[in-house]
Structure formats: C-alpha cells, structure tokens
Amino acid sequence: MxxxxxxxxxxxxxxxxxxxxxxxxxxxxxxxxxxxxxxxxxxxxxxxxxxxxxxxxxxxxxxxxxxxxxxxxxxxxxxxxxxxxxxxxxxxxxxxxxxxxxxxxxxxxxxxxQLSLLQALYDDQALVAGLQRLGSAPPLPIKGLGYFLKQYRATEAFTVEAGKPSNSSQALQQLHEAIVNEYGEDFLAAKRQQAWQTLQALKPELAVNPSANEPKDMRFTATNSSFAERYRNQLLNLAALDVLHARLSPLSESLLEIPEAACKLNSAQRAKLQDFRQRLFADLMTLMRSQRSDWGYPLLVGMARLHALDHAVASGYLSVLDRSRPESDDPQAAIIDEDNLPAALQYSQELFAAASKQLDSPIALDELAYSELELSATALMQLHKPRHEQQSLQLLPLTSTPSRPAAAELLGLPLPTSELADFQNSVTQQIETYQSQLQSxxxxxxxxxxxxxxxxxxxxxxxxxxxxxxxxxxxxxxxxxxxxxxxxxxxxxxxxxxxxxxxxxxxxxxxxxxxxYRERQRQQRYRQMPQWQVDLQESNTLSSSIYQWNGDDAAFLFFTQDQLWPRPLQGGFNLAVAGGQGLYGLFSWPWDDGDNLHKGLKGIVVSLPELLFFNIRKGSFPGLLPETGIYRREAF
Incomplete structure (x- = not known):
C-alpha cells in the first residue's frame, strides 16, 4: 500500500x-x-x-x-x-x-x-490439513496474544510460567486478585479446564452446507461458527487464562510511548485515563462470566490495555498498544522516502493532535475514542523509528482492532484419522461448489x-x-x-x-x-505565471514542477491530456519511451523480477491510444498527503 x-x-x-x-x-x-x-x-x-x-x-x-x-x-x-x-x-x-x-x-x-463463508471453508481446509500432520504443520496465528508472547503451546494444565518480578504486571496481579475475591479461589482453574475440555470435544463440522444453502442474491444465510473458528477461539481462551495466571507484562515492543514534552499528560488527562481504566477493569470482571465463545480475545486486549493505562498514568506520557502489523515483509507496507518524511510527520502529528482532543473533552473517554488514540499514536511513532542510514522508512498497515498475533502450536484432537480425512475431502468439495455458486x-x-x-x-x-x-x-x-x-x-x-x-x-x-489534482495545481500557477510559461513547463515530465515520476507509473515524457491536436506526436514520443523501458526490462529481469518489463508493456498499451487522439495516462501522485481540512471541503 x-x-x-x-x-x-x-x-x-x-x-x-x-x-x-x-x-x-x-x-x-x-x-x-x-x-x-x-x-x-x-x-x-x-x-x-x-x-x-x-x-x-x-x-x-x-x-x-x-x-x-x-x-x-x-x-x-x-x-x-x-x-x-x-x-x-x-x-x-x-x-x-x-x-x-x-x-x-x-x-x-x-x-x-458470503465471502466470509468462503474464507471459513478455506480456514477449515488449512486447519484439518495441519491436524493430520502435527509436528510439521505451520503454527496458527492467534490474534491479540502477540502483545504478551511470541510463541505459545497449550497443555492441559496452566502453560505459561509466572514471570519474574521484573516481568510481572501489577495490573494483571490486581485483576487476578479481584477475580479470586469475586468468584472464588478455584474459578480460574475451573474455567480453564472447561476451555480445555471444550477444545478436546470439538468435532469437524461445516458452518454451512453450500450444496443445501446455495447463496441467493439479497438473502442472508444462517450459519454456525466454522470448525477453524471454534478451534481458534478455544485455543485463544486457554492462552488468555495462561497469561492472566502468570500475570505477564506485555512485551516491550508491543507497547508504544510518546515521550515528547508536547505530549506530556496533565493532571486532568491522567484522571480521564484513570477513569477509563476503572471502567475497563469492571468490564473485564463482567467478561469472566460471559457465555460468548471468543471471550479470550477481549480479555487479552483488555489486560494489555490495563497495563498500558497504568504505565501512562504513572509516567505522565501516553502509552498505547502498537496497532501496526508486525511483519517486516508485509506486501502492503508503505515506503516513504526522505523527501516526504517531513510532510508525513506533520500529517501524523495533526491526526494525533485531533485524536488527543478527546482527553480534554468533558465527555467520558469511551472505547472508540481510546482506539483513535491508539491508531494515531501508532502512526506517529512509526515515523520516529530509527532508520539506520536507510534513505526510506517502512510504514506497516494499521489494524482496525488491536490484533497483534502470536504463533500457537497446533494441538491435536482425539479424532480418528479417517474422520479428519473425510472432513478434508468434504471441505474441498464444498469450496469448489461454493466458488462456482458465487461465480454464477x-x-x-x-x-x-x-x-x-x-x-x-x-x-x-x-x-x-x-x-x-x-x-x-x-x-x-x-x-x-x-x-x-x-x-x-x-x-x-x-x-x-x-x-x-x-x-x-x-x-x-x-x-x-x-x-x-494536477489540473488544480496548473490553475493555481496560472495566477502566478503567464499561461504560456505554465503550459510549456508542465507539458512534460522533465520540466514539470507539479509531477515527479514515481514507481507506480510507466515511464513517459509528455502529458497528452492538455491539448488535442499535438497528441499523436506526443504519443509517439511516449511510445518510444515505453518501448525503451520495456527493452531495458528484458535485461533487468533477473534482479527486478520483470518490473521494468511489465511497466514498459503497460506504457505501450496506454500510449497507443494517444496516436489516435485518445488519452488514458495522466500521471499519478501516490506520495500526496491530505491537506489540513480536506474532509471539510464541499467538493464532495
């Protein structure tokens, strides 16, 4: 991205x-x-x-x-x-x-x-394949668990050992004591045993039978939880109870703190965070009696936030959960170069300042407002990451909910091998059927x-x-x-x-x-310079002060949308440039995976219509940032 x-x-x-x-x-x-x-x-x-x-x-x-x-x-x-x-x-x-x-x-x-149902079938297929080859199967990512652990393996008894005093969370210690006082000494052990038994009793059943429930346009389909979802939920429940039992502090890299003087919390803001923390604590106590099947996820996120809130109140600086995806090779990661860093930093600071106003509002801080703080703080802190002499900075995509995952080892179920194999065949057939139905x-x-x-x-x-x-x-x-x-x-x-x-x-x-965008910028320059001078300067990519070539566009020379009659001649030059990029791509294929060849061919395709007076290419501006107040414009 x-x-x-x-x-x-x-x-x-x-x-x-x-x-x-x-x-x-x-x-x-x-x-x-x-x-x-x-x-x-x-x-x-x-x-x-x-x-x-x-x-x-x-x-x-x-x-x-x-x-x-x-x-x-x-x-x-x-x-x-x-x-x-x-x-x-x-x-x-x-x-x-x-x-x-x-x-x-x-x-x-x-x-x-309907598309979620298709994905559920794929998840079932992957899980049952893994259960048939335990030991060599890839781990299952468990959302939220990555705030506390990097890897996890469930056992029948409490798995995660208590951390050292330096790694123990006072917030989780307080929550653990409150649960014991409210629900009894054996409550957590009994709740964990119930989650273990529920996991061991799972049967591979389809959430919906696509053959009997053909997707109909404009009709909802009644479904149950998929096998993979039920398995993942129980594994997550076990992990959440193990973290609570061990009173673990969140991993240091999963928390973000903004130590800038301008972001120091005043007494009123700290009191507001403390009030939100108390309501969150009460919600977690109520959650322990929840009948929902996925209570482990909100418990993990809530415990991590409790710790972050305590740290913020104690230090006087906002501390939040990291809401970025942790994968360093994420294909959706954005790359920002040195030239765009100041503008990106200013934009993120504006977003953080807007979200931080919630701390000064007389309205009580709620889940949505606190989530906005997490998101804006994560975006801002990504721009402060050390770059080690790199000329560009990688920005990871943000998640809509706190979902930092950890790798959990697959836990075998007491099921006959034949039952797993039959279910896998059934799921494969249903995927083919459902895809065909969605295609129609x-x-x-x-x-x-x-x-x-x-x-x-x-x-x-x-x-x-x-x-x-x-x-x-x-x-x-x-x-x-x-x-x-x-x-x-x-x-x-x-x-x-x-x-x-x-x-x-x-x-x-x-x-x-x-x-x-480009035309708006040209109109602004008409008010500053003679029109002929603007038209000449902005007619091509070499002298343009508005457009800078970027890796998303195929190479070209002239902007042909500005005038009709010179278009075939300009298109001829663009076609030659595209051909040159494609020719270069033939030689650069071994080290650029065919990127230049692909762009050269794309440039040829969008240049050919210009020979017939038709324009497609206009140049793009992927590094453009929204200006302050863009959402208030009446243009849309």
Missing amino acids: RFAKWAMVLGSLIWITVAEADQSRHFEFLYIDANEGSASGGHAAIKFDQQVFHFQHIEPGLLRLYRNDAAAFEFAYGFQENRNIYGHRIEVSEDFFQTLRDTFSRRLFIQNQ LYGYNLLSRNCATEIFRLINQTVADISATAGESTIQASQRLLGGYVDEGGLNMIPFIAYDQIGSTYRLSTSFQRQP
Missing part, C-alpha cells in the same frame, strides 16, 4: 470530518475517467450523502461491492490517481432514496457474509457485468420490486421514480456512455466535474 493510501486509511479510521449531508433527497452517479493503473478504462460509482458504493474486480473473477467515505474516495481517485470525476445529481423522493440506499447496503452486507452470482465480465452494469442492475431491481406492488411495469415505475429507464445491457456497460445515458434519461438537478 502506498503511503498516501496508508494515510487516507488512517484518516478514514480516526479523523473523518465531512460536510453536513444535504437535506434534499438525491443520489449521484459518478464517472471517474481513465488513467494508467486500476480501472484504466474508467470507473463508475453511486453516492448517497457521504457514502460511495462502487464495484471492483477481485480474485477469483468476482465483482465485489465496496463502500467508502466520500471524501476519502475523491482523494484516492481525484488526487492520488489524478482523475477527473464527473457527476450527475438525480432528484428522487425520500422513500425511493432510502429504499435504493438500503438495496446497496443490503447487497454489501450479504456479499461480505457475482462473476465479473468486462462486457456484461462490470462496475457500471451492476449499478444499473441494482437500481432496476429496486424499481422492479416497487413496480410489482404498484401494478405497473418496471419501465413505467422507473419513469415515475427517476424520470426515465436505463438498461444495464448494451453499450451502457462502458462507464462514460453510461454517464451520458443517465444525463439524457434520468431527472437531473445538476451535473458537475471535479478537476484532478
């Missing part, structure tokens, strides 16, 4: 401040024009208030619905990817607006459930099922449901509700044609265009 998207994800998680939703009832159809990279042929989306729904192609060949904050969506496409965003605002009734938005929301929830339901096809056609399909489906109760045809109902009818077939599968079709068919209140 590039740093700009890392920053936008963080901003979406902890600092979303958008304009008030318009009280008029309308939704917007958005067309995002072409550029090199994803959705190079253009993209379509639909916006309700400050939520944008859009479909994207995912593996294995499915069309998946996503929902994003509107400001984050515009920043990603209009700023980072430097694309024009065109929109039609369609006026509708209040009832139809709510019904249509519910249709998209329902599709999102159901599809997420959501299969991506560039010409018949893509980001544009699926929006019309859901709109027309909603209209058809309404028309069935009103005793009119779908076309008649669409004319009444939307001003006209647009079919999902034919050329409407092309996003810009779909946009034009809506403009001439639906009942519009207005249409608009949001200029991309």
Whole structure:
C-alpha cells in the first residue's frame, strides 16, 4: 500500500470530518475517467450523502461491492490517481432514496457474509490439513496474544510460567486478585479446564452446507461458527487464562510511548485515563462470566490495555498498544522516502493532535475514542523509528482492532484419522461448489457485468420490486421514480456512455466535474505565471514542477491530456519511451523480477491510444498527503 493510501486509511479510521449531508433527497452517479493503473478504462460509482458504493474486480473473477467515505474516495481517485470525476445529481423522493440506499447496503452486507463463508471453508481446509500432520504443520496465528508472547503451546494444565518480578504486571496481579475475591479461589482453574475440555470435544463440522444453502442474491444465510473458528477461539481462551495466571507484562515492543514534552499528560488527562481504566477493569470482571465463545480475545486486549493505562498514568506520557502489523515483509507496507518524511510527520502529528482532543473533552473517554488514540499514536511513532542510514522508512498497515498475533502450536484432537480425512475431502468439495455458486452470482465480465452494469442492475431491481406492488411495469415505475429507464445491457456497460445515458434519461438537478489534482495545481500557477510559461513547463515530465515520476507509473515524457491536436506526436514520443523501458526490462529481469518489463508493456498499451487522439495516462501522485481540512471541503 502506498503511503498516501496508508494515510487516507488512517484518516478514514480516526479523523473523518465531512460536510453536513444535504437535506434534499438525491443520489449521484459518478464517472471517474481513465488513467494508467486500476480501472484504466474508467470507473463508475453511486453516492448517497457521504457514502460511495462502487464495484471492483477481485480474485477469483468476482465483482465485489465496496463502500467508502466520500471524501476519502475523491482523494484516492481525484488526487492520488489524478482523475477527473464527473457527476450527475438525480432528484428522487425520500422513500425511493432510502429504499435504493438500503438495496446497496443490503447487497454489501450479504456479499461480505458470503465471502466470509468462503474464507471459513478455506480456514477449515488449512486447519484439518495441519491436524493430520502435527509436528510439521505451520503454527496458527492467534490474534491479540502477540502483545504478551511470541510463541505459545497449550497443555492441559496452566502453560505459561509466572514471570519474574521484573516481568510481572501489577495490573494483571490486581485483576487476578479481584477475580479470586469475586468468584472464588478455584474459578480460574475451573474455567480453564472447561476451555480445555471444550477444545478436546470439538468435532469437524461445516458452518454451512453450500450444496443445501446455495447463496441467493439479497438473502442472508444462517450459519454456525466454522470448525477453524471454534478451534481458534478455544485455543485463544486457554492462552488468555495462561497469561492472566502468570500475570505477564506485555512485551516491550508491543507497547508504544510518546515521550515528547508536547505530549506530556496533565493532571486532568491522567484522571480521564484513570477513569477509563476503572471502567475497563469492571468490564473485564463482567467478561469472566460471559457465555460468548471468543471471550479470550477481549480479555487479552483488555489486560494489555490495563497495563498500558497504568504505565501512562504513572509516567505522565501516553502509552498505547502498537496497532501496526508486525511483519517486516508485509506486501502492503508503505515506503516513504526522505523527501516526504517531513510532510508525513506533520500529517501524523495533526491526526494525533485531533485524536488527543478527546482527553480534554468533558465527555467520558469511551472505547472508540481510546482506539483513535491508539491508531494515531501508532502512526506517529512509526515515523520516529530509527532508520539506520536507510534513505526510506517502512510504514506497516494499521489494524482496525488491536490484533497483534502470536504463533500457537497446533494441538491435536482425539479424532480418528479417517474422520479428519473425510472432513478434508468434504471441505474441498464444498469450496469448489461454493466458488462456482458465487461465480454464477457475482462473476465479473468486462462486457456484461462490470462496475457500471451492476449499478444499473441494482437500481432496476429496486424499481422492479416497487413496480410489482404498484401494478405497473418496471419501465413505467422507473419513469415515475427517476424520470426515465436505463438498461444495464448494451453499450451502457462502458462507464462514460453510461454517464451520458443517465444525463439524457434520468431527472437531473445538476451535473458537475471535479478537476484532478494536477489540473488544480496548473490553475493555481496560472495566477502566478503567464499561461504560456505554465503550459510549456508542465507539458512534460522533465520540466514539470507539479509531477515527479514515481514507481507506480510507466515511464513517459509528455502529458497528452492538455491539448488535442499535438497528441499523436506526443504519443509517439511516449511510445518510444515505453518501448525503451520495456527493452531495458528484458535485461533487468533477473534482479527486478520483470518490473521494468511489465511497466514498459503497460506504457505501450496506454500510449497507443494517444496516436489516435485518445488519452488514458495522466500521471499519478501516490506520495500526496491530505491537506489540513480536506474532509471539510464541499467538493464532495
């Protein structure tokens, strides 16, 4: 994940401040024009208030619905990817607006459930394969346990030995004593024995039988917990009780402290953290009587937070759990170079300052506000990591919940080998069946099922449901509700044609265009320099003061979107540059894994249309950071 998207994800998680939703009832159809990279042929989306729904192609060949904050969506496409965003605002009734938005929301929830079911089948397959080859099977990652341990092996009795006095947590000692006083001396041992027996009694059963419960569009499916989930929960429960029994302090590398003078806690802030700590302590006491099957995870996180809160109150500096993924080779890690470090640091400081205001608010600190503190502090501390003379800094993705994992050794179950083998065969068959069913339901096809056609399909489906109760045809109902009818077939599968079709068919209140980042910067320079000078300087990548080539773009020379008639000539130069990068890629393949060859071929593909007066490539800005107040702009 590039740093700009890392920053936008963080901003979406902890600092979303958008304009008030318009009280008029309308939704917007958005067309995002072409550029090199994803959705190079253009993209379509639909916006309700400050939520944008859009479909994207995912593996294995499915069309998946996503929902994003509107400001984050515009920043990603209009700023980072430097694309024009065109929109039609369609006026509708209040009832139809709510019904249509519910249709998209329902599709999102159901599809997420169906894909989670598919993942559960994969998890079952991996677990049962591991149980058949204990000793050589890879360990099972247990979320939350990594705050206390790096590796874990469960046994029938308490596993983790008590730590040394220097490694003992006063917070966990206090919690342990409170549990014993409240529930009795034998409570924890009995609770652990129950978790052990539950684990040993597990039977490999499917959460759902896809053959008997074929996924239906817009229908929820009743499911049970998967075999892998039940196994993982009980292993996690055992681990949490072992940590509590040993009164372990969290690992030093799993906690973050911000020792800067500007971040020193005052007495009121420390009192607020202490109040939150007391409520958390009471919640953990109640949790010990919980009937939920996964109580071990909140117990682990709660114990780690208790320790961090005590440390913060005692030291006077905020101490939080590390919310980054610990894998040093994470493929989603962002790399920020020396030039972008000051801007990144300033942005993270602004996010941390915004989240820290919760400590000065008269409102009691709650779970969400404290989580925002953890996230912003983690982002800030990543930028303070020592770099050992490296010219770039690796930023790991942040997690939506505290989930630092530890490796747990698989624990064998008293099951016949034949039963495990039969279950593995059954799961493999069900995966094939369920994938086929999802493919028929959501299969991506560039010409018949893509980001544009699926929006019309859901709109027309909603209209058809309404028309069935009103005793009119779908076309008649669409004319009444939307001003006209647009079919999902034919050329409407092309996003810009779909946009034009809506403009001439639906009942519009207005249409608009949001200029991309580079064009906005050019307009600003027109106010500072003669237009001819700006056009000349910004016409190419060598002299441009706005664009700097980045590793996400194929090499090119001229920006061909600015003028129409010179485009074929400029495209010829771009084609030559792309060919040169591809030729170089043939020789550099052994040490760059074909990266330059791939980019050269991609550059050729996006340069060829320029010879015919058509522009795709516009350059991108992956290192761009949101400006202060970007979420307050009225542009979206």
